[in-house]
Amino acid sequence: MQTEVNDELIKNCLASAKTVAMVGVSSVKKEDSTSLVRRPSIIVMSYLQEFGFKVIPVNPFAVGKKINGENVLEKLEDIKDKIDIVNVFRPSAETPAIAEQAVKVGTKTLWLQYGIDNEKAKEIALSKDISYIGNKCIKQEYQRLFLKVNPVFPALKN
Numbered sequence: 820m821q822t823e824v825n826d827e828l829i830k831n832c833l834a835s836a837k838t839v840a841m842v843g844v845s846s847v848k849k850e851d852s853t854s855l856v857r858r859p860s861i862i863v864m865s866y867l868q869e870f871g872f873k874v875i876p877v878n879p880f881a882v883g884k885k886i887n888g889e890n891v892l893e894k895l896e897d898i899k900d901k902i903d904i905v906n907v908f909r910p911s912a913e914t915p916a917i918a919e920q921a922v923k924v925g926t927k928t929l930w931l932q933y934g935i936d937n938e939k940a941k942e943i944a945l946s947k948d949i950s951y952i953g954n955k956c957i958k959q960e961y962q963r964l965f966l967k968v969n970p971v972f973p974a975l976k977n
Contacts, residue, residue, distance in 0.1 A: 846881030
């Protein structure tokens with residue numbers, strides 16, 4: 820049972836993961852997509868894809884669209900692949916419901932992005948032996964632990 824979040828836990832979660840479901844990945848609301856590439860969720864999604872992760876976008880408001888070449892799905896239960904990490908870009912108050920969905924799909928890790936944390940979501944995950952990482956950017960942690968670089972966020976492309 821997980822007691823604390825430390826570098827060993829984070830490194831193990833990332834090293835063993837192949838598929839990441841990204842809940843709350845941004846979508847384009849207008850025809851102009853120029854601002855989309857600068858959204859933190861898109862930056863993180865692109866980064867993870869670049870390093871070999873399969874990232875499945877989950878956004879009920881963009882179902883049927885493609886983000887970074889992947890079809891957007893409505894909910895975690897719609898994903899056919901085994902999900903190693905559920906990465907969340909939604910407000911903290913929404914995370915207990917996402918944690919319940921993460922339990923249903925049998926993920927190994929519930930990861931709440933920087934600025935997002937919730938004790939109830941943590942309790943739900945840990946009670947089902949799902950690793951919980953809150954208030955940490957998955958991109959920054961990957962950079963820090965695997966590439967040994969000082970993480971900078973966001974790393975915007977021109």
